[in-house]
Amino acid sequence: MRHDDIWRALDALAAENGLSASGLARKAGLDPTAFNPSKRAGADGRARWPSTESIAKVLDATSTGIEAFADLVTGQRALPSGRAPARRHLPLIGFAQASSDGYFDEGGFPVGGGWDEISMPEVADPHAYALEISGDSMEPVLRDGDTIIVSPAAPVRRGDRVVVRTAKSEVMAKELARQSARRIELKSLNPAHPNYTFDLGDITWMHRVVWLSQ
Structure with missing residues (x-):
């Protein structure tokens, strides 16, 4: 599992719920800038990982299971069956x-x-x-x-x-x-x-x- 896979999964989860990355963070009760691109690398350029607490809050806020999130990390859909996302x-x-x-x-x-x-x-x-x-x-x-x-x-x-x-x-x-x-x-x-x-x-x-x- 790579650093980029986790961030991409969070972005995809946001999109599946009709949210931006900032909107997803806000929905999870986090600082709206928590998932901004500028927060994904340190001042020295080293990749930063989202905390397990942040991921747990996101999964809880979107009613997404850990297995579904793992699927999303590999590029699959994360929405649970029976739950309809916002559509357009x-x-x-x-x-x-x-x-x-x-x-x-x-x-x-x-x-x-x-x-x-x-x-x-x-x-x-x-x-x-x-x-x-x-x-x-x-x-x-x-x-x-x-x-x-x-x-x-x-x-x-x-x-x-x-x-x-x-x-x-x-x-x-x-x-x-x-x-x-x-x-x-x-x-x-x-x-x-x-x-x-x-x-x-x-x-x-x-x-x-x-x-x-x-």
């Missing part, structure tokens, strides 16, 4: 369509009239959108027919699953392995597929996956 209609297209013109503006926000809509768990980002996975290039993490919610506003960190659009209009879902001032390294979700390295100038936008259905 998000724009939806098939993953293969995402590389076509007319669906995103220059900032990577969904535009145009070609989008369908789907009722999905609420997320704080008003520009969030959904993609339906096709094919097997992202197995075993994502399978044909899975749906992911992507947030252009969510901060992206090493280890996050991301959707990337290149200057050549290629769209791919990968894991961010490393990002420097000049380059970005992406790890394929399917080990049978290659990893990629791009100059930052070759990336049009990169958005974080904040929820997936399986």
Whole structure:
């Protein structure tokens, strides 16, 4: 288990409950800044872990069991069965369509009239959108027919699953392995597929996956 996995799980739990990271902390009775990106590393740059007390309060406030949280750490949903999250209609297209013109503006926000809509768990980002996975290039993490919610506003960190659009209009879902001032390294979700390295100038936008259905 990695430091980034725990923070990503907390972010995903917040998204599944229709909250921001600050909103989740507030709901748990914590300082609203407790889960801010600035609190996830010390002044020396070393990664900081959320306390077990903080996690316990979050799980209690969201009625989430420890096993469900462990599932979320590995990228699965955390919501208990029988409990409905806050929902909203998000724009939806098939993953293969995402590389076509007319669906995103220059900032990577969904535009145009070609989008369908789907009722999905609420997320704080008003520009969030959904993609339906096709094919097997992202197995075993994502399978044909899975749906992911992507947030252009969510901060992206090493280890996050991301959707990337290149200057050549290629769209791919990968894991961010490393990002420097000049380059970005992406790890394929399917080990049978290659990893990629791009100059930052070759990336049009990169958005974080904040929820997936399986």
